Every structure is written in structure tokens, then in C-alpha cells.
Amino acid sequence: MEHVTPPPPTVPAEADRHGLARTALVLGLGALGVWILHGFLPALAWAVILTIALRPLYARFTRAFPPGRHNVVGPALFTLGVALVILVPLAVAAIQAAREAHDVVQFWREIEESGWPVPDFVARLPFGAAQVSAWWQENLSHPSGSSEMLHRLDRSSIVGFGRTFGSQIVHRSVLFCFTLLTLFFLFRDGPAVADQGLSAARRLFGPRGERVARQMAASIHGTVDGLVLVGLGEGFLLGVIYVFAGVPHPVLLGAATALAAMIPFGAPLAFGLAAVLLVAKGGVTAAAVVVAAGIVVTFVADHFVRPVLIGGATRLPFLWVLLGILGGVETFGLLGLFLGPAVMAALVLLWREYTEGDATPVA
Incomplete structure (x- = not known):
């Protein structure tokens, strides 16, 4: 039987090597970009969601008032409108909470000084009124019991929570500003960005x-x-x-x-x-x-x-x-x-x- 020498291994074509290199480069740069922007990805995602949600309304606005050469007024107005819709209710709630905080502090002091009397609604409970009233009188109705229960709260934990809450407010505010900035550019360049995204999805898949x-x-x-x-x-x-x-x-x-x-x-x-x-x-x-x-x-x-x-x-x-x-x-x-x-x-x-x-x- 004649011995057949196997063919030498096929060497990848230069184009294939270039294609693999490009794919690796794109994947590497994409991963690096995601890692760099990972802290701002929520802001970018919120901007995309708001743009998609408001796109029909913005399209009607641009048909009624065609954008000028620089296309700044319409995106700025819509971005400002989004900011006001979000910030005004938060400001109202913060003002209301600040007003209520004064009453809460005053109520806290009264409890520490004279105790917390049994509320009227306890007597009107459909069941368990006697038990709740007895527990309340034993633990909260006299100053010593109220003060002991209130002081069970760890003041250091409250201070720590306040600091954490403050840092979260600052962090969320920064992300909100970047969301608004991204939203402005998406409103301005939205059609071009959407066409590019659809073209990329069509070419890839x-x-x-x-x-x-x-x-x-x-x-x-x-x-x-x-x-x-x-x-x-x-x-x-x-x-x-x-x-x-x-x-x-x-x-x-x-x-x-x-x-x-x-x-x-x-x-x-x-x-x-x-x-x-x-x-x-x-x-x-x-x-x-x-x-x-x-x-x-x-x-x-x-x-x-x-x-x-x-x-x-x-x-x-x-x-x-x-x-x-x-x-x-x-x-x-x-x-x-x-x-x-x-x-x-x-x-x-x-x-x-x-x-x-x-x-x-x-x-």
C-alpha cells in the first residue's frame, strides 16, 4: 500500500489574521471603555431611557419648530424640562420634610420629659386594645420607660447613617448632572445616534x-x-x-x-x-x-x-x-x-x- 503523506497544516490567510486582530482589538477596547465608564453607566442608561420615552414628543416639537443650524434651543428646553419635572417634586418633598422634622424633634423632647401617653386610636382597635394599652402604659407612658427605649438607638449609628446618606446625595447629584448632559446631546444628535446603532446591529447580527x-x-x-x-x-x-x-x-x-x-x-x-x-x-x-x-x-x-x-x-x-x-x-x-x-x-x-x-x- 502506497504511503500517503498528509498535507501540511493550512496557514491562516492574512485577511483572517487581520480579522481576528481587529476583533480582539475591538473587544479589548470595548471592555476597557466599559471599565472606565462603569461608574457612569447608570447615568448613560437613564439618559437613553429618557430619550426613547420622550422621542415622539420631541419629534413633534421639531416638526413644529424646525431646529436651527446649531440645534441647541430645543435640546436645551427639553433637558431643562426633564430637570424641573424631577427636581421640583424633590424640592417640595424636602421642604415638607424639613418642616416635619421640627415637629418630630419637639415631639421627641416631650416624650423624653413626660412620656408618651396612650394614643386615642388604641382604644378603638377592633381587637387587642387592652393588651396594647397595657403594654404602652408599662413601657412608654412614663418618662423613664420612654427615655430608656429612645436611648436604645445607637447615636453613633445615626451619625454614620447621616454621613452615608449625605455622600449618597452628592453621588446621585453628580450622576444626575451627567444624565442631563448626556440627555442634551442625545436630543441634539438623537437621529444620527439611532441610525448608527441600528446600522451596527444590522451589520453585526x-x-x-x-x-x-x-x-x-x-x-x-x-x-x-x-x-x-x-x-x-x-x-x-x-x-x-x-x-x-x-x-x-x-x-x-x-x-x-x-x-x-x-x-x-x-x-x-x-x-x-x-x-x-x-x-x-x-x-x-x-x-x-x-x-x-x-x-x-x-x-x-x-x-x-x-x-x-x-x-x-x-x-x-x-x-x-x-x-x-x-x-x-x-x-x-x-x-x-x-x-x-x-x-x-x-x-x-x-x-x-x-x-x-x-x-x-x-x-
Whole structure:
């Protein structure tokens, strides 16, 4: 049998070597860039989310008032509007909290000097009133018991918490400024950036990559409508109910309800607190009205309005929207409210195209 000499190993072509080198360079530079910017990635992500959410409104504005040569006025106005929408409620809440802090300090001093008498609402509790009243009289009604319980708080821990809170405020303020700066440039150069992103997705992953990118953008826009706008609506309606029910500080509690309602199952905590405050004042009937109205408003919002706004924009079943929101919040914090559904929408789109084919492209 004739011996056959195996062919020599194939040497990679020069073009292949250059391609591998370019890929390694891109991956290395990309990883380095992410590492350098990792502290500012939340600010960049928030700017992208706000740009996607406000893009239709900004597009109508630019059609009515075409941008000039430098295109500065429109982006500056929208960036300023976003800053005011976020900062004004925070300023109002801070002013209200500062006013309440004086009353809290005064109340603290009165407790240390004369004790904390049993509140009137304890006697009106539906069950356990006698036990609660006896415990209160034994531990809080006399100055020595109140002072002992209050001094159990570690003052050094309170000071440490204050310092940590202050540093967090500074850090969040810096990130917010970078978010606004990025938002301005995204408003100004948004169409060019979007075209470049879609072109990159198309070149890297083909038409499917562009469809996934569009689906994620639609998911973010639908999630903003379904969470933020519906949450603001819930806060407004329940705030009006707070006013008529006599809830203390109805505007502040209404704003807190709106923020809590942006997270699924968060609104009951807010109107539950309002009901507790009413019970403490003796308004059991008003508290029942607040709870009943809160259940009705949140039921309608969570089961009818949100599924239409979010699921209609993303073609995503509301169960996956809910799982994306809750999982996103647990993983990324508040930012996960919008990133979670976007990732779920991309995964569901890829699954549908894998199982059903590309016959029905997603707009």
C-alpha cells in the first residue's frame, strides 16, 4: 500500500489574521471603555431611557419648530424640562420634610420629659386594645420607660447613617448632572445616534439584530407609558381621595403614592399608610373608604390599563412584563423597571423567530 503523506497544516490567510486582530482589538477596547465608564453607566442608561420615552414628543416639537443650524434651543428646553419635572417634586418633598422634622424633634423632647401617653386610636382597635394599652402604659407612658427605649438607638449609628446618606446625595447629584448632559446631546444628535446603532446591529447580527433593537426600544417606550404615566394617574386619583378623606399631608402622600404605584404592588403600601394615619386620627370609616378606593384604582390600572400599554407596545404577555419588572428591580434597582421588560421583550422576540421563523417581522 502506497504511503500517503498528509498535507501540511493550512496557514491562516492574512485577511483572517487581520480579522481576528481587529476583533480582539475591538473587544479589548470595548471592555476597557466599559471599565472606565462603569461608574457612569447608570447615568448613560437613564439618559437613553429618557430619550426613547420622550422621542415622539420631541419629534413633534421639531416638526413644529424646525431646529436651527446649531440645534441647541430645543435640546436645551427639553433637558431643562426633564430637570424641573424631577427636581421640583424633590424640592417640595424636602421642604415638607424639613418642616416635619421640627415637629418630630419637639415631639421627641416631650416624650423624653413626660412620656408618651396612650394614643386615642388604641382604644378603638377592633381587637387587642387592652393588651396594647397595657403594654404602652408599662413601657412608654412614663418618662423613664420612654427615655430608656429612645436611648436604645445607637447615636453613633445615626451619625454614620447621616454621613452615608449625605455622600449618597452628592453621588446621585453628580450622576444626575451627567444624565442631563448626556440627555442634551442625545436630543441634539438623537437621529444620527439611532441610525448608527441600528446600522451596527444590522451589520453585526443581520436583519434580526435590527428587529431586536427596535423591539427593545418599543419595550422601553411602552414600559414608561405603562409604569410612569399610569403611576402618576394613580397618584393623582388617590391624592384627590386623600383630600376628601382628610388624610394628613394629602399632596405629599399623593406624590409618594404615584412613585410607589410605578412599581407593581407598590401602591397598596402607600394608601395603606394613608389609612393607618386616618385610623390614628379616629377616622375608621374614612380609612375604609381610602382602602376600598385604592383597591379599585390599582385593580383597574394593573389588570386593564397597564397590560394594554406595555403588552401592546412590546407584544409581550403581561406575565413576562411583570417578571421582567420585578427581576429587573431586584437586579438593577430602579433602572431595572425599564431594562427588565426590554430584555424580556428581546428574548421573547428571539424565541418567536426561532420557533415560528421570520415570516412575520416586528415593526
